[in-house]
Amino acid sequence: MADALPGVLTDPPWRVWDAPDPVIVKGLKPPPSKIVWEDGEREKWAPGPGPAPETDWDDAVRQQRDGRLWRSVELFTWGPEDDVRPLLATWKPDIGRSGLGVDAVLARFGLDALAPVLHAAKDSPENAGGTLLPVLDGKAARIVSGWLASGGEDAGIAHAWLTRHGADAVPYLLPDALGARESLRAKAALALRLIAAERSPEAVVDAAGRHAAAVAPLLADVPRVDPGDPWAVALLDPPRIGGWLDPATLPAVALRGGGIVPLEANAHIATMLAMSGDDVFPGLSDVHDACDPPSLAAFAWAIFERWRTGGAPTADAWALTTLGIWGDDDTVRRLTPILRAWPGQAMHHRAVQGLDVLAAMGTETALVHLDGIARKVKFGGLRDAARAKIAQVARHLGLTGEQLADRLVPRFGLDASGTLTLDYGPRRFTVGFDEQLKPYVTDDDGKLRKSLPKPGAKDDPSLAPAAYQRYADLKKDVRAIASVQLGRLEAAMLNGRRWSAADWRDHIAGHPLIWHLARRLVWTSGGTAVRLAEDRTLADVDDKTVTLPDGAEIALPHPIHLGDDLPTWTELFADYEILQPFPQLARPVHAFASDEAASWHLPRFEGAEVPMGRLLALDKHGWERGRPQDNGTQNWLEYRSGSVYVVISLFSGIQVGMPYGRDTDRLTHVWITERPHRFPPKDGTGHTFAELDPVTASEVLAHLTSLTG
Structure with missing residues (x-):
C-alpha cells in the first residue's frame, strides 16, 4: 500500500523548524544603506513629463512646509530640485490619497528619498511596497521580514526582495536575527533561511562574516528550493495546526485502488490544506489523484466541523476554504444553511468567505445555492455579497446574471418528459412534479401514492436502497431551488425580461424541471400570447399551433399586457385544469386615479x-x-x-x-x-x-x- 501513496505523504518537502536557543549580539548595526539598480530600472522609474509650466512651485513648497499641500507627490516628482531636496527628510507621503507612487521620487533623488520611501512602503505596501526592491537598508530589511512572516499578500514583495539581493541582504538582516527582540529574531531568521534555501546555507554563513557561528544554527535542515518558487516560504515555515484539530482523529481517507491512507499521514494532508489559499498547494493534486473523492470530501468536512466546534479561530479560516478544494455537492447542501445563519450570529465576514467557497467549488449545485443566497436570504449584506459574486462569475462567462441563473438550474437526471423512474427491481415508480415543483410518486399502474415506499424484502437489495436514497436527495435538492425558480419567473414577468428563442427553448421549454412551470404560464412573442402544450409546441388562445422563429424573443406577460384576451385565457386554463405556479392570469390589476x-x-x-x-x-x-x-x-x-x-x-x-x-x-x-x-x-x-x-x-x-x- 505504501507504493500507492503519493510521495508528498511519505516524504513531505517541507521542514518543521524549531528555532535554536538564541545567540544575541548587542549593538549590531546594519551596513550603510545603498540602492542597487538593475539595468535600465532607474531610467524606467524616472519621472516623465511634468505638469503644465505655469505650475506655481513656490506656492507648493510653502504649502508643503506648512503641512497643507494636498498632492505632495507631484511636488517631489517634478518640483525644483534645490527647493525640494531639503524637504524629503520630513515628508510622509499619503500614497492612497495622491494616487501617485514614490518610485519616481526614489529614481530622482536616490538615498535622499529613503525616509519617505520607507514610510510609503510601510504605510501602503500594496501601492508602494515594490519601491523597496532596489533598496538595501536595515529598516527596509525589517519591513520585508515582517511581510514575509505574515504570509499575506505582501509576502510576495518580500520574497522578490530577498531573491533579488540574496546574500547581499544578509548583513542588513543580522541586527534583528541576532538581536534581543524575540519577534524580530524569528522574522529575520525566516528571511535568512529563505536566502539559504534559494542560494545555499554556505552563502549565508559566508555573508555573515564574523557572526557565522551564530548564524549557522539558524539554517539547520534547510530544504533546497528554486529561486522565486512561490511555495518556498511555506516549505520553510509550514503552518502549525491549531489545538482544535488532532489530525490523527480525522476520518481515514480511502485510496482509489483500495486501502486507506495511514493515520499518521493525516497531519501532512492537513498541513498542505493549511498552506493553501487562493492557490492550492501543488501536492494536493497528487493526493486527489491517489484518493477517493467522496472520502476526501468527508475529510474536509470533518476539519471544518472541528474548526467550528473549536471556536472557529480566525487564524485558521483555512478550515473553511478547504471545503472549496475538496467539497462535493453534499458539502454544498450542508454548508449553505450554515452560511445563511452566520450573519445572524455576528459572523457576516465568515459568511462572505463561505460564498467564495461555493464559487471555488464551481459545480452546478454550488452555483445554484450561491444564486439562491443572492436571491433569497434575510441578511441584506450577505445577499448583496452573493449577488456580487454571481455577477463576477457571470462576467467571467460572458453572461448576464439571469442568463447564468438559467444555465445553473440542475436537470437532476430527469428524462425528456421531466420525470424520473426509480427502479426497485421487481417494481418501479415514477416521480413527477406539480405547479410548485413539489414531487409526487406514481406506481407502475399510474396510481398516485402518498410517498415513495421504503425498500421491502422482495426488492432488489442494491437497486432499491439506491433508488430510495436518490429520491431523498432529489426532494432535498428540488426543495432548495423551487422557491428561487418560482421567484425568478415571477420577477421576469414583473421586469419585462425577454429570452431569445434559442435560450428559451434550451433553458425553459426544454429544461426537464423548469418546463413544469413554463407549461402552466402564458407567454408572448411578437405580440401573440401563447402557452406551452404537453407536446412542447406553442398554442395560441384558440389552440392553434404557433411557430417561434429562431430570431424571435419571448416574454412572460403581466395580465395588463393580455388586454381583452385575459378572460379567454383564464377560461382556457380553467377548462384544462391548469394550476399556475404564481398568480399571473388571476393577478389583481390596479391603476392610480x-x-x-x-x-x-x-x-x-x-x-x-x-x-x-x-x-x-x-x-x-x-x-x-x-x-x-x-x-x-x-x-x-x-x-x-x-x-x-x-x-x-x-x-x-x-x-x-x-x-x-x-x-x-x-x-x-x-x-x-x-x-x-x-x-x-x-x-x-x-x-x-x-x-x-x-x-x-x-x-x-x-x-x-x-x-x-
Missing part, C-alpha cells in the same frame, strides 16, 4: 394602522427596509423602480433584531422620491407616480392595498 398619478404622495394609505406581520411580508415582494438608524430602528421601506423609489414611512419603525416587538405600526407617508429616507420634504420631491410604468404601478398598489386592507 388621475389625481394620484399627478401627485408625489398617496394620502389614501397614509395614517393606516397595519399589522406588523403584513409589513414584514413586503420583503417577499421586492420591498427593502431602510438603513437602521442610531437606535437600531428601520424607519421606512423602499421599492425601487429605475432611478426612483416608492417609500413607506413608518411611525414607530422596525426594531432590528426584534422585528415582531410590536403588533402594529402606522404608515405616516407613502411617497415617491429618488432619495429614500424617513421624512419627505414638505414641498414635494419633484417626482410623481405617473413616472411608474403600468406594471410597477399595479404591483405597488396591490401591495399597499393588501397591506392596509
